Amino acid sequence: VRKLLSIVFKGAAAVVSARTYADFTNEATFEIKKCDTFKLDEGPATQVVMTRDEGLQYYRTMQTMRRMELKADQLYKQKIIRGFCHLYDGQEACAVGIEAAINLSDHLITAYRAHGYTYTRGGTVKKIMAELTGRRGGIAKGKGGSMHMYCKHFYGGNGIVGAQVPLGAGVALACKYQGNSELCVCLYGDGAANQGQIFETYNMAALWKLPVIFICENNGYGMGTSVERAAASTDYFKRGEFIPGVRVDGMDVLCVREASRFAADYCRSGKGPILMELQTYRYHGHSMSDPGVSYRTREEIQEVRSKSDPISMLKDRMLSNNMASVEELKEIDVEVRKEIEDAAQFATTDPEPPLEDLCNHIFHNNPPLEVRGTNPWSKLKSVS
Amino acid sequence: SPLFHKFLKEALNKVPKDKCVTVRDALNQAMDEELERDERVFLLGEEVAQYDGAYKVSRGLWKKYGDKRIIDTPISEMGFAGIAVGAAMAGLRPICEFMTFNFSMQAIDQVINSAAKTCYMSAGLQAVPIVFRGPNGASAGVAAQHSQCFAAWYAHCPGLKVVSPWNSEDAKGLLKSSIRDDNPVVFLENELLYGVPFEMSEEAQSKDFTIPIGKAKVERAGSHITLVSHSRYVGHCLDAAAVLAKEGIECEVINLRTIRPMDVESIEASVMKTNHLVTVEGGWPQFGVGAEICARIMEGSAFNYLDSPVTRVTGVDIPMPYAKILEDHSLPQIKDIIFSVKKTLNV
Numbered sequence: 001v002r003k004l005l006s007i008v009f010k011g012a013a014a015v016v017s018a019r020t021y022a023d024f025t026n027e028a029t030f031e032i033k034k035c036d037t038f039k040l041d042e043g044p045a046t047q048v049v050m051t052r053d054e055g056l057q058y059y060r061t062m063q064t065m066r067r068m069e070l071k072a073d074q075l076y077k078q079k080i081i082r083g084f085c086h087l088y089d090g091q092e093a094c095a096v097g098i099e100a101a102i103n104l105s106d107h108l109i110t111a112y113r114a115h116g117y118t119y120t121r122g123g124t125v126k127k128i129m130a131e132l133t134g135r136r137g138g139i140a141k142g143k144g145g146s147m148h149m150y151c152k153h154f155y156g157g158n159g160i161v162g163a164q165v166p167l168g169a170g171v172a173l174a175c176k177y178q179g180n181s182e183l184c185v186c187l188y189g190d191g192a193a194n195q196g197q198i199f200e201t202y203n204m205a206a207l208w209k210l211p212v213i214f215i216c217e218n219n220g221y222g223m224g225t226s227v228e229r230a231a232a233s234t235d236y237f238k239r240g241e242f243i244p245g246v247r248v249d250g251m252d253v254l255c256v257r258e259a260s261r262f263a264a265d266y267c268r269s270g271k272g273p274i275l276m277e278l279q280t281y282r283y284h285g286h287s288m289s290d291p292g293v294s295y296r297t298r299e300e301i302q303e304v305r306s307k308s309d310p311i312s313m314l315k316d317r318m319l320s321n322n323m324a325s326v327e328e329l330k331e332i333d334v335e336v337r338k339e340i341e342d343a344a345q346f347a348t349t350d351p352e353p354p355l356e357d358l359c360n361h362i363f364h365n366n367p368p369l370e371v372r373g374t375n376p377w378s379k380l381k382s383v384s
Numbered sequence: 385s386p387l388f389h390k391f392l393k394e395a396l397n398k399v400p401k402d403k404c405v406t407v408r409d410a411l412n413q414a415m416d417e418e419l420e421r422d423e424r425v426f427l428l429g430e431e432v433a434q435y436d437g438a439y440k441v442s443r444g445l446w447k448k449y450g451d452k453r454i455i456d457t458p459i460s461e462m463g464f465a466g467i468a469v470g471a472a473m474a475g476l477r478p479i480c481e482f483m484t485f486n487f488s489m490q491a492i493d494q495v496i497n498s499a500a501k502t503c504y505m506s507a508g509l510q511a512v513p514i515v516f517r518g519p520n521g522a523s524a525g526v527a528a529q530h531s532q533c534f535a536a537w538y539a540h541c542p543g544l545k546v547v548s549p550w551n552s553e554d555a556k557g558l559l560k561s562s563i564r565d566d567n568p569v570v571f572l573e574n575e576l577l578y579g580v581p582f583e584m585s586e587e588a589q590s591k592d593f594t595i596p597i598g599k600a601k602v603e604r605a606g607s608h609i610t611l612v613s614h615s616r617y618v619g620h621c622l623d624a625a626a627v628l629a630k631e632g633i634e635c636e637v638i639n640l641r642t643i644r645p646m647d648v649e650s651i652e653a654s655v656m657k658t659n660h661l662v663t664v665e666g667g668w669p670q671f672g673v674g675a676e677i678c679a680r681i682m683e684g685s686a687f688n689y690l691d692s693p694v695t696r697v698t699g700v701d702i703p704m705p706y707a708k709i710l711e712d713h714s715l716p717q718i719k720d721i722i723f724s725v726k727k728t729l730n731v
Contacts, residue, residue, distance in 0.1 A: 204458060
């Protein structure tokens, strides 16, 4: 009867009856897709438990990321954001699922499609958006922009394709060296997967048993080149050759979470690196300067949106298992929208960095130095 | 008498004990001392551990510190340089050795884009305390692909410090400072200098001896002309100065020690005294260290003190040939420096 009522009143403006939290199922078991594995005797579990609180948190986080990216799209079209802007909408389940499986004390590094990870790693929407608009309140004080955001145990935000992979293994080396049981999640895309330095890194990570989880976010396209046109083998989870791999449905936050837990356990047990391929999709083009339809069809984008959207999937799961009400989720949407609006307001009104800041932060822990300006009489000051 | 002997013994103990130490051993000492002082310091590179270093610079370190702190890498410059930078970002203090800086070209993206620029891009949030070291410039008979000088390439980039020691004191003091620096340092050694012994004062032999980065040293005072150089050619300049002194020309020889940030003030102070300047380097002339010195002198207070344009003595603008006679004529010789000094002084 409750289920019927909720369907009947879906979309109703007024809540007919106030439902207490006791009305909801606190946790439910879900069947998730089995992962293909490589060089592993067993893979991640296919039956997983999600609690109501977890579901609400994943929903809120994914919705926040989604709305944040869409707002960035808007601001970019208004020319308030400039330069490169690589949006993450469609791929939310990856960032949220991974973070659900690791601790904030672990480490993470990714490439330039990084706004979502900056958020899951602890950056605020306000500081992320103000960085995109190049203001002094930005997470990197306006010095970095879209591709260079950092926070504790989050090493960016890296602009050179593939360069972040050796860096991530280096972070993992530091974890092992310091004996702190932390690990590093090291992300790259299907395009980067063909970079030579990644294979150099696989070799050293395996040789030295570094606690690194390599994750290939395969969204089907490296810029405008589909995976079939770029890679002799599109089984990215097997490309580590001597590193075990798992291929995961990257649109399902529970799949990603379960696989990430599996990978984290593997790493922390001292067995060395492991590789995860997350099959995911980006709704936007490669960046804001790419409409994203010259190398793929609008029908394809629409099909993914209607059949595999990560937020819709989670929402359907929660509603059909009586873990939340439509109203409750709508309320979250409203709160998220407000948070994004407030952040955008800040990001568009906060002043740009002061010119005095131009030459600062070249060095760390360094006495002040003089920096040559554009002409010999322009002597600028740099402090750490 | 016993009293006299006691007095003599005490007096002798007060005499400073200078020692002859090769550049190789000085570098080795520097790394040994810093590895001991700070457990976050470690060395990685090709052949640094079990081989004792391709040029034996890290001899004995693996035996003393083991696999955790002295790491042999596969031949993967881009990979291991990136790993070193990542380790620095996460709190360690790596020394990343390039067997020669020629191979650093494989990894130069990690040095520039991942190491040098990160502190700035992150507005000071993310420091990268790393030292990239190894032999730079010409060796002997190793031909074109193994003989390039990278001083100008690295010194071009903000966010890096670029150091180029000459003698053993320089090597030890500057390497220790570089390792203690919280920023990326490119430390350019010279293979031909590794085996050369230099006197090291007792002070320089101590565990806390450091030389500040960014300060040049006047190796020889003079009044007629200033010679500015770095690395191996400081020695050539001093040799040229000795010959010229016999003809009554007194050269002031400045050892840059650091290429970036360059101690232009020391050069200017000298030029204001001598009114003539010759730069000497092993690298190619175009867009090089000497070119930068010329530009800086022109822009600064010392320009009005010049009695003639600055002269640059450089390597010949060609890839390095193999045959000895050709190689010898590809690099500045003492007679080239003497010739250039006389031309600059118009004598």
